[in-house]
Amino acid sequence: MSVRTLEIDGKAVTGVAGQSIFSVAWDNGIHIPRLCHVGGVSDVGACRLCMVEVEGQRKLVAACMTPVEEGMVIRTNTEQLLAHRRLIVELLFAERNHICAVCVVNGACELQDLAASLGIDHVRLRYRFPTLSVDTSHERFGLDHNRCVLCSRCIRVCDEVEGAHTWDFSGRGVNSLLISDLGEAWGESESCTSCGKCVQVCPTGALFAKGKMVSEMRKDRRFLKYIVTAREKHEWVR
Amino acid sequence: MTFEDLLEQQAKEIARQQGLRERIYCCTAAGCVSSGADAIKKAIDEEIKARGVGAEVECCGTGCMGLCSKGPLVRTQSDGTIYAAVTPEDAGALVAGQGANLLADRKLDPQADFFIKQEKIVLANSGTVDPERLSDYIAAGGYQALARAVMELTPQQVIEEVKRSGLRGRGGAGYSTGLKWELVAKQPVDTKYVVCNADEGDPGAFMDRSILEGDPHRVLEGMAIAGYAVGAQQGYIYVRGEYGLAIQRLQAAIKQAERERLLGSRIFEDNFQFRIDLRIGAGAFVCGEETALIASIEGKRGQPRQRPPYPPESGLWGKPTLLNNVETFGNIAPIVAKGGDWFATIGTPTSKGTKVFALAGKIENTGLIEVPMGTSLRTIVFEIGGGIPEGRAFKAAQTGGPSGGCIPPQFLDIPVDYESLHKIGSIMGSGGLIVMDDTSCMVDVARFFMDFCMDESCGKCIPCRAGTVQMHDILQRITKGEANENDVALLEQLAKLLRETSLCGLGQTAPNPVMSTLNYFSGEYEAHIRDHRCPAGHCVLPAAASSNREVQA
Amino acid sequence: MPVVTKPDVPAVKDNRERFLERAMSRHHYSGDALIEVLHTAQELYGFLTPALLKTIARKLRLPPSRVLGVATFYHFFSLEPKGEHSMIVCTGTACYVAGAQGLMRVLEHRCAKAGSTSPDGKMSVQAARCIGSCGLAPAVIYDGKILPRLTPDQLNAELDRIGVK
Ligand SMILES: Cc1cc2nc3c(=O)[nH]c(=O)nc-3n(C[C@H](O)[C@H](O)[C@H](O)COP(=O)(O)O)c2cc1C
Ligand code: SF4
Ligand code: FES
Numbered sequence: 001m002s003v004r005t006l007e008i009d010g011k012a013v014t015g016v017a018g019q020s021i022f023s024v025a026w027d028n029g030i031h032i033p034r035l036c037h038v039g040g041v042s043d044v045g046a047c048r049l050c051m052v053e054v055e056g057q058r059k060l061v062a063a064c065m066t067p068v069e070e071g072m073v074i075r076t077n078t079e080q081l082l083a084h085r086r087l088i089v090e091l092l093f094a095e096r097n098h099i100c101a102v103c104v105v106n107g108a109c110e111l112q113d114l115a116a117s118l119g120i121d122h123v124r125l126r127y128r129f130p131t132l133s134v135d136t137s138h139e140r141f142g143l144d145h146n147r148c149v150l151c152s153r154c155i156r157v158c159d160e161v162e163g164a165h166t167w168d169f170s171g172r173g174v175n176s177l178l179i180s181d182l183g184e185a186w187g188e189s190e191s192c193t194s195c196g197k198c199v200q201v202c203p204t205g206a207l208f209a210k211g212k213m214v215s216e217m218r219k220d221r222r223f224l225k226y227i228v229t230a231r232e233k234h235e236w237v238r
Numbered sequence: 239m240t241f242e243d244l245l246e247q248q249a250k251e252i253a254r255q256q257g258l259r260e261r262i263y264c265c266t267a268a269g270c271v272s273s274g275a276d277a278i279k280k281a282i283d284e285e286i287k288a289r290g291v292g293a294e295v296e297c298c299g300t301g302c303m304g305l306c307s308k309g310p311l312v313r314t315q316s317d318g319t320i321y322a323a324v325t326p327e328d329a330g331a332l333v334a335g336q337g338a339n340l341l342a343d344r345k346l347d348p349q350a351d352f353f354i355k356q357e358k359i360v361l362a363n364s365g366t367v368d369p370e371r372l373s374d375y376i377a378a379g380g381y382q383a384l385a386r387a388v389m390e391l392t393p394q395q396v397i398e399e400v401k402r403s404g405l406r407g408r409g410g411a412g413y414s415t416g417l418k419w420e421l422v423a424k425q426p427v428d429t430k431y432v433v434c435n436a437d438e439g440d441p442g443a444f445m446d447r448s449i450l451e452g453d454p455h456r457v458l459e460g461m462a463i464a465g466y467a468v469g470a471q472q473g474y475i476y477v478r479g480e481y482g483l484a485i486q487r488l489q490a491a492i493k494q495a496e497r498e499r500l501l502g503s504r505i506f507e508d509n510f511q512f513r514i515d516l517r518i519g520a521g522a523f524v525c526g527e528e529t530a531l532i533a534s535i536e537g538k539r540g541q542p543r544q545r546p547p548y549p550p551e552s553g554l555w556g557k558p559t560l561l562n563n564v565e566t567f568g569n570i571a572p573i574v575a576k577g578g579d580w581f582a583t584i585g586t587p588t589s590k591g592t593k594v595f596a597l598a599g600k601i602e603n604t605g606l607i608e609v610p611m612g613t614s615l616r617t618i619v620f621e622i623g624g625g626i627p628e629g630r631a632f633k634a635a636q637t638g639g640p641s642g643g644c645i646p647p648q649f650l651d652i653p654v655d656y657e658s659l660h661k662i663g664s665i666m667g668s669g670g671l672i673v674m675d676d677t678s679c680m681v682d683v684a685r686f687f688m689d690f691c692m693d694e695s696c697g698k699c700i701p702c703r704a705g706t707v708q709m710h711d712i713l714q715r716i717t718k719g720e721a722n723e724n725d726v727a728l729l730e731q732l733a734k735l736l737r738e739t740s741l742c743g744l745g746q747t748a749p750n751p752v753m754s755t756l757n758y759f760s761g762e763y764e765a766h767i768r769d770h771r772c773p774a775g776h777c778v779l780p781a782a783a784s785s786n787r788e789v790q791a
Numbered sequence: 792m793p794v795v796t797k798p799d800v801p802a803v804k805d806n807r808e809r810f811l812e813r814a815m816s817r818h819h820y821s822g823d824a825l826i827e828v829l830h831t832a833q834e835l836y837g838f839l840t841p842a843l844l845k846t847i848a849r850k851l852r853l854p855p856s857r858v859l860g861v862a863t864f865y866h867f868f869s870l871e872p873k874g875e876h877s878m879i880v881c882t883g884t885a886c887y888v889a890g891a892q893g894l895m896r897v898l899e900h901r902c903a904k905a906g907s908t909s910p911d912g913k914m915s916v917q918a919a920r921c922i923g924s925c926g927l928a929p930a931v932i933y934d935g936k937i938l939p940r941l942t943p944d945q946l947n948a949e950l951d952r953i954g955v956k
Contacts, residue, residue, distance in 0.1 A: 045544045046698050048739040060738050065544045087735050091704035124728055125708050150697065159854075168856035169539070169697070170863040172522070174707050176697035181855040182841050182848075191854065272924040272937040306926035441921045442884030479830070479867050480919060520826055520865030523920065537825035538857075539864040598885030598925035605926060636884065672884045686887050690920070696864075 006072040015068045022050055022063035025076060032076050033085055033114055035149060037064040038201050040224035041156040047149075049085050049114070052076045060084075086118045094125040095174070096132065097146040103205040106215040110203035111149060137187030140210055141199050143178065148206035150176050154198035161228060166192040178206075197224065239499045240507055241385045244376065251377035259294040261315035262332055263365065266299035267451050268444070268483055269306035269605070274325075275299075278310055281326035285333040295333055298371070301364035301452010305352060306605035313365060320346045351621040352603055357584065359592050360568040361608045364452035369487050372494040375455040381500050383571035387463045388506045391574075396467040397423060400570070402578030404590035409435055409526075409563030410641065410667050410743075412589075412656040418560065421550040422468040425558035430470040432461050432512075433554065433561045435531060436477040436484070439523035440639030441690060443670030445594040446564035448606050450477070450484035453568070454491035458514060460567030462501060463574055465512040468560050473514040476531050479521055488516055523640075523694035527742050528553075528561045530696065541696045542742035563668065565594055585611030589655035597623050599672035600630065612653040615645065619673055630675040633774075634758075638667030640687045640694075641747035643754030644680060663754040665747070679776035680759040681766055685713035687751040691744060702745025705736045709752065716763060719770040719779035726763065730756070807835040815850050822853045825861055829868055838869045866906065874908040874915035876953060879932040883921030889928035893943045901947075901955055913955055 002017045008025050015024035020043070025032050035047035045065040052063045055073035063076070075081070092098070092111060100106045132145035155167040155178075166189050170179045180189040199207040200219050208217055239247075255261060264270075264279040282297040303311045308322035314337055321328070321337060322344045331340035338345070346353075358364075368374040375381070387396050401416030422430060434457060438446040450457060461473045477485050492514055495501040503511040517535050524530045525540040532554050534540040553559025569591060573581045585591050589611040595618065598604050602624030609618060615635055619625065626632050634644040637654075643664030645652075652658045656666050674683065692706040712729045715721040733749035740746045756763060765771045770779040814831040818824030828851065832843055839862055848858040862868045878898060882891050882905075895905065898916045902909040905918035924930040927939035931946070938945075 044698070045741060046700070048699050048701055048741065051739050062544065062741075083731070084735050084739055087731060088700050088739070091700055091708065094708065095704045126711055128707065149700075150703070165854035166856060168854065168860035170860050171697070172539070172864045173692065173695040173697040173703055176703070179856055179859060182844055182859050191856075268922075269924055269926050272927055272930065272939060306924075309926065439920060440884075441882065441887070442925060443921065444925065480922065518827070518830055519867075520830065521867035522865050534826065535823075537821075537823040537827075537861070539860055541864075596925065598883075598928070599888045604885070604928075639884070670884065672888060674888060678888060686884070 004068045004070050004072075006068055006070065006074065008074045009076055018067050020064055021052060021061070021066050021068055021072075021074060024068050025063065025074075030076060032063050033117070034064060035110060035114070035203055036151040036153065038153045038157070038203075038221060038224065040228040041153070041160045041201075044152060044156070047088070047151055049088055051081060051084060053078060053081065082118065085114075086120055089114050089118055089120055090123045090125055092149050093120075093123045094127050096128075096130060096148065098204070099146075102214055103147065104208045104212045104214060104217040105205040105219065108218050109205060112204075135186050136210065137185035138189075138192070138194070138210075139187065140194060141186070141196065142208050142210055143186055144206050144208065145177060146206075147204045148178055149204055150178070151203060153201040153203065154178070154207055157197045157201050157224060161224065162193060162195050162197055164191045164193050164195075167198060200224070241382075241389060244381055244385055247373065247376050248379065248382075251373045255315075255377065258296055259291075259316070260296070260333075260335055262295065262297045263300045263303075263313040263315065263368075264297065265301070265303045265309060265311040265313075265365065267302035267306075267364075267448055269302060270309035270311055271483070273309045275310040277326050278312065278324055278329065281329035282312075282332060285329040289333060291333065298368035298374070300367060301369050302361075302448040302606045303365035304356075304361075304605045304607060305346065305603055307603060308346070308605075311346075318348065320348070322346055352607075352624065355613075355617060355622050356608055357592055357610050358608045359572050359581075359584075360449060360456075360565055360594055361452070361606070362572070363456060364448065364606075367453060369452055369454055370490055372455060372491070372498060372500075375453070379575065380455055380571075381459055383574040384459050384462050384466075384500065385506050387466055387574050388508045388510050393423060393467045393469065396463060396574060399574055399578040400467070403569075403573045403581035404578075404585075405566065405569055405573060405581065406589065406656065407563055408565035408569075408593070408668065410638070410665065412666060415562065415566055418550060418562070419464065419467050421548075422470075422558050422560040425551065427558055429472075429557045430468055431554045431557055431559045432464045432468065432470045432473040433531070433535070433549075433559055434461055434473065434475040434564060434567055435526060435528070435561055436475050436481070436564045437519050437523075437526040437531060438478060438481075438564070438668060439526045439694075440641075440668055440670045442596065442598050442636075442672045443639060443668050444596045445606065445669045447478075447481050447484055448596075449564050449568050449594070450481065451487055454484075454487045455495065456571060457488075457564055457567050458491055458495055458501065460570035461514060462505065462512045463570050464560055464562070464567065466510050468558075470560065471511050471513065473512060474517050474535055474554070475514060476517045476519060476525070476535060478519045485516065485518060492516070522696075523690075524696045524742070524744050527744060530742070531561070532559065539696070541698045542744075544741065565669070586653060586655045588657055593654070593666070593669060595669045595671045597671055597673070599636075600626055600675040600678070601673040602627050609654075611655045614651050614653055616650040618654065618671065619650070623673065626673065626675050630677065632673065633676050633678055634674045634680065634683075636664075636672040636674065636683070636751075637670065638665035638747075638750070639670050640690045641665060641743065641750055642667045643750050644674070644683065644758065645754075646758040663750065663757060665750070677774055677776065679717070679772050679774040680755040680762050681713065681772075682717050682774075682776055684752045684755045685710065685717055688713055688748065691748040695744065695748075696742075699739075699741040699745060701736050702740045702742075702748065705732050705740075705745070706748055708732055709736075709749070713752070716766050717772070717777040717779075719766060719777075721767055723767065726756075726767070810835055811846075812850075815847075820851055822851045825851060825853060825858065826865070829862055829865075833868055838872050840870075871908060872912075874903075875913050876934055877915040877917065877932075878902075879917040879919045879922070880905070881920075881922045881924065881928070881930045881932075882918045883925065883928075885921070885925035886929040889940075891929040894929055894931060894941060894946055897943050897946050897950070901950055909955070911956075913953070914950075 045062040050063040051060040135143040530540040549559040902914040
């Protein structure tokens with residue numbers, strides 16, 4: 001494995017060839033905001049929160065999708081980048097109905113954390129208040145479309161790790177909607193194995209475990225990276 | 239077929255055509271068909287039968303002759319005259335060779351600016367060749383460029399020729415075609431693909447459609463040459479589902495070419511083999527974006543993916559893939575036949591050759607034109623296009639569709655090429671050119687394009703999916719007199735966000751119509767916001783009773 | 792546009808199944824051919840029912856959610872039966888400049904929004920992006936035929952004629 005030396009936010013760091021900027025930064029304690037990336041499944045570069053500046057490149061790049069190169073000089077925290085991230089998070093809040101006060105993951109929500117760390121105290125955009133449903137047909141889990149940010153983490157984990165491919169998106173653009181199988185209620189899905197991985201990786205309260213009260217649910221998102229590498233690293237016990 | 243066979247067929251067909259007293263060409267492209275061309279062709283065919291002159295008069299359909307607004311158009315080969323607004327009742331006169339006398343009032347003047355200011359390379363056969371007959375294309379010298387490439391040139395030489403021509407992609411971005419071919423050719427992989435992007439989705443653009451309908455073999459030949467040059471054996475044409483006639487003609491053309499061994503295996507008795515299949519789109523503009531198009535051919539949701547890797551390295555099924563636009567492929571055969579140097583003499587130093595434009599909107603001559611790169615907008619709109627109808631004033635020309643901008647009158651004299659258009663905030667795009675007069679509200683035009691982008695956003699990335707919705711909301715409120723200055727500031731911030739962070743070209747360029755109208759027509763935005771007035775008289779606004787400043791306070 | 796036949800007459804049902812099967816076997820039941828197969832299915836049946844999607848998913852060995860995801864991504868595919876009549880309003884730029892919005896407003900008001908069918912099943916309304924008849928703007932494709940340079944008044948008259956309330 002060949003080593004790459006580069007600079008992130010003024011800090012000299014090293015990574016290996018093929019490793020993403022995001023991952024090298026993370027290893028070095030620089031936490032670039034993200035929503036669609038989750039360790040253990042493929043990246044899609046959809047949320048655009050991890051966009052960073054690379055010196056000498058005209059365009060911003062998505063840190064999760066861009067491999068490090070020798071001598072790169074990267075900035076992850078410029079005013080402009082922060083302004084972009086704020087606006088992206090505001091866009092999400094305006095897109096659906098994120099009402100934290102009545103959410104099971106209140107206090108442990110990645111969207112909420114993002115808003116807090118970016119200092120968003122109000123949304124300048126008009127809320128769209130779409131009418132979306134909540135699917136509680138599954139015995140153990142629930143799906144609240146109002147809180148879905150369409151990051152596709154659940155789709156990827158279900159397809160790539162569990163191998164069930166229960167989830168996918170229907171529609172497109174602003175009308176995209178998470179569906180199970182042929183759009184039946186989740187509880188009636190024939191492909192779902194009820195493994196619950198999707199619930200664990202969901203960054204918000206869109207996928208939740210039933211029976212939890214407001215602010216009660218906590219998710220474990222690191223299990224994934226751990227289980228997908230267990231066989232390779234012979235580490236079955238955490 | 240061998241090269242000799244090809245030349246023999248050509249000579250035979252030319253002799254046959256010269257033996258006819260008259261060949262009557264009916265434009266059977268979509269524009270004329272929608273104004274009744276089919277009935278005319280039928281009437282002429284029946285007339286020929288009724289008079290028993292089948293041996294001396296022939297009627298065939300052709301591709302677009304250009305002047306769609308004056309259609310249906312019919313051309314008589316003996317004197318080259320084009321007649322406008324022909325009806326089935328005229329069949330008798332045309333078959334009898336009496337067109338010049340009896341239809342004199344509808345003769346189009348061949349010396350008119352519309353004809354003499356154009357230069358046709360890609361459209362050279364449109365209107366003179368029957369797209370449903372391979373022999374017509376062969377008579378016009380068709381497939382000789384492919385023969386030359388396969389028999390006389392090495393793949394590298396073909397690429398050199400294309401590089402020397404200076405041809406740049408006609409699908410919008412204007413990337414050097416020769417360099418792209420070289421990139422694909424360099425990949426040390428056996429399986430490669432050539433894909434033709436015929437998903438023409440810009441609203442108001444119908445160039446690619448006309449090329450496919452009018453001269454399908456030209457595109458097939460260009461693709462086969464590309465296949466030879468880059469080392470691919472399979473090609474796909476991704477056509478918009480809406481283009482029924484183009485699909486039909488392409489299917490027929492592929493069959494004919496396969497029958498004559500111009501496609502398939504052992505082309506020109508050489509070891510080169512190349513097959514072409516069609517893939518039909520299903521109504522998604524974003525599938526014009528190359529990675530989305532590839533996903534769609536693979537049977538998936540047409541969502542773009544991150545580049546790099548670019549398709550020349552990893553495209554269809556992960557294999558090196560050459561993706562070019564229809565018009566780009568349409569330029570290939572002439573370049574190989576006449577040489578890259580010839581091509582490079584046309585156009586401007588950085589933009590070579592010609593460009594096909596679809597003229598539409600508030601313009602006298604709506605239709606299809608082809609001009610050398612660098613022709614001024616004024617020439618296109620006022621000379622070729624015949625100016626604005628009803629004596630109204632030119633307000634703006636929109637190029638590049640939803641990714642482009644609105645060009646105000648002060649830039650009428652700029653040369654139309656990639657760089658100049660980019661400099662003034664628009665783009666060449668694929669060639670839709672829509673003219674607007676003083677009755678068009680520029681804020682509403684911006685809203686129209688944003689509505690389009692919002693509708694066509696694939697939804698994968700947040701800035702585009704949610705940002706287009708918000709930008710549309712603001713624009714809509716401006717046209718209704720419900721917005722204030724803060725909204726404009728927000729609009730600008732969103733525009734910057736979409737440009738800089740969107741995943742694909744759709745989101746990255748979606749703000750262009752807004753930014754260019756804000757730049758050149760800011761007065762109109764102000765009028766809507768401050769005075770609740772639409773200068774063009776297009777938007778319906780409530781009276782300016784409640785001042786916006788209160789809202790802001 | 793490919794002709795859309797109405798789903799009716801059970802007598803031909805077997806044939807349609809055979810045609811669909813043939814389309815799938817022509818593509819060796821490959822999942823890559825999903826869009827081609829959906830095209831064929833829609834041509835045969837007029838619209839895509841859940842049962843049809845399920846069959847296709849099973850035969851092409853694709854997850855059902857992917858099949859539905861593709862069928863709903865592309866606006867060409869319809870999951871609802873088509874109305875007795877159909878109007879496709881061109882909303883390309885040329886038609887927009889020439890007033891297509893006015894036509895759309897009439898249809899929205901009297902029949903249905905673009906992409907849907909009126910509650911009485913009389914009229915399916917669709918919006919198309921440039922039908923290539925820019926010289927005839929604004930244009931509407933009415934049951935497969937082009938109505939050139941249509942005005943809202945003419946449109947209203949035609950809707951009256953076919954009994955749209
Ligand atoms: C949203 C979007 C839509 C596009 N639509 C088309 C199209 O309809 N036709 C086309 O040829 N290229 C289209 N393109 C450009 C293609 O991605 C690609 O650059 C082009 O087909 C390459 O061919 P060229 O090098 O011959 O221009 C589109 C790009 C984007 C981002
Ligand atoms: S920019 Fe728009 S169309 Fe392109 S990937 Fe993002 S959401 Fe999809
Ligand atoms: S984490 Fe990189 S785009 Fe979402």
